[in-house]
Amino acid sequence: GQNIDQPTEMTATEGAIVQINCTYQTSGFNGLFWYQQHAGEAPTFLSYNVLDGLEEKGRFSSFLSRSKGYSYLLLKELQMKDSASYLCAVGAYGGATNKLIFGTGTLLAVQP
Amino acid sequence: DAMVIQNPRYQVTQFGKPVTLSCSQTLNHNVMYWYQQKSSQAPKLLFHYYDKDFNNEADTPDNFQSRRPNTSFCFLDIRSPGLGDAAMYLCATSRENLGGGSDTQYFGPGTRLTVL
Numbered sequence: 418g419q420n421i422d423q424p425t426e427m428t429a430t431e432g433a434i435v436q437i438n439c440t441y442q443t444s445g446f447n448g449l450f451w452y453q454q455h456a457g458e459a460p461t462f463l464s465y466n467v468l469d470g471l472e473e474k475g476r477f478s479s480f481l482s483r484s485k486g487y488s489y490l491l492l493k494e495l496q497m498k499d500s501a502s503y504l505c506a507v508g509a510y511g512g513a514t515n516k517l518i519f520g521t522g523t524l525l526a527v528q529p
Numbered sequence: 530d531a532m533v534i535q536n537p538r539y540q541v542t543q544f545g546k547p548v549t550l551s552c553s554q555t556l557n558h559n560v561m562y563w564y565q566q567k568s569s570q571a572p573k574l575l576f577h578y579y580d581k582d583f584n585n586e587a588d589t590p591d592n593f594q595s596r597r598p599n600t601s602f603c604f605l606d607i608r609s610p611g612l613g614d615a616a617m618y619l620c621a622t623s624r625e626n627l628g629g630g631s632d633t634q635y636f637g638p639g640t641r642l643t644v645l
Contacts (some may be wrong), residue, residue, distance in 0.1 A: 421571075450633070459619055459636035460572070504571065513627075517634055519571035 419443045421520035428479065428526045429495055437490045437523045440500035444496075447508040447515050451479050451490045454502045464490070468499050492525075500527045532556070533637035535620050541643045542610050550605040561603040562591030562634065563595060564619040572619055577579045578603060579625065608641075615644045 420442045429435040434481050441449070446529050448467035452460035466481035466488065478491040490503055502522040533554045542548040552561065559580050564572035576585045578597045592614070594606040607614055618641075621634040 452636075457617075458642070459639045462635065464631050465633060515623075515632070516574060516577070518572075521569070521571045 419509065421505055421507060421518060423503075423520045424471045425521070426524045426526070428528060429492075431494050431495055431497060431527055431529050434491065434493050434500075435495060435525065437492075437503050437525070439490075439503075439514070439520060441486050441488070441505070441507050441520075443486075443507050443509050443518060445510035447510055448460045448474065449481055450506040450508065450517065451488075451506040452476075452506060453479055453516045454504055456501075466509075495527050495529070497527050500525060509525050531637055533620060533622055535618075535637035535640050537640060538638060538643050539643070541645060542607075543645050544612065545609045548607050548610055548642070550607075550618050550620075551644070552603045552605070552637055553601050554620075554622045554637075556622055556624075556635065557600065558622035558624045559600070559636075560623045560625050560632075561597060561617050562623070563593075563603070563605050564621065565614075566617045566619055567615075567641075575605070589642040607619070610642070610644045615642055617641050 425441045450461040450465050456459040465478035466479050471480045478495045481488045502524045504522045505520040506517040506521050536551050562577040563575045566572040575589045576595050592608050596604045617639045619639045621636040623632045623634045
């Protein structure tokens with residue numbers, strides 16, 4: 418079956434670094450995505466990993482280990498606007514095309 | 530700017546009264562998805578279109594239907610909304626990555642459905 422786990426909530430301080438972990442069990446793995454979702458808004462794409470290792474994009478980095486079924490999203494120099502839910506999503510083969518299986522998200526609160 | 534548009538942003542309907550939500554895209558993506566997202570939960574895939582081919586998820590209730598008249602537009606029809614169908618409905622698009630790996634899904638702003 419498909420299973421994605423990530424912490425429900427995290428709190429961090431403005432200017433600090435925070436790491437949000439995600440573990441997954443899935444068949445037909447075809448890449449892992451991180452999305453940011455502010456309350457009442459649609460998810461917006463942050464990063465994609467399909468090979469093991471670290472992908473860096475500005476203040477945001479994402480890491481993947483396929484053998485461990487593990488990923489993390491690293492946010493540096495936190496800003497108040499980073500307060501949002503962060504969704505880990507696994508791409509999986511699903512019939513004619515690829516599907517995304519989403520975790521329930523990690524709600525990050527950035528405090529002054 | 531290329532984008533995914535959903536109308537309306539907020540929809541109120543009455544219990545049992547059919548409602549249609551719309552999604553359009555200017556990205557020329559061949560795959561379009563409909564998700565249901567309830568408060569503090571993960572987006573749940575209802576179905577998707579690969580070009581004109583409709584792919585329903587096994588646990589999507591029959592109450593939910595979809596139409597894709599052309600590449601740009603996709604509709605979600607809820608035939609008889611119940612109180613439990615109140616949620617955010619998200620439309621997403623992607624370009625099928627034939628080279629392997631998953632292509633990124635781009636989401637519209639969502640339609641928040643209230644059922645009275």
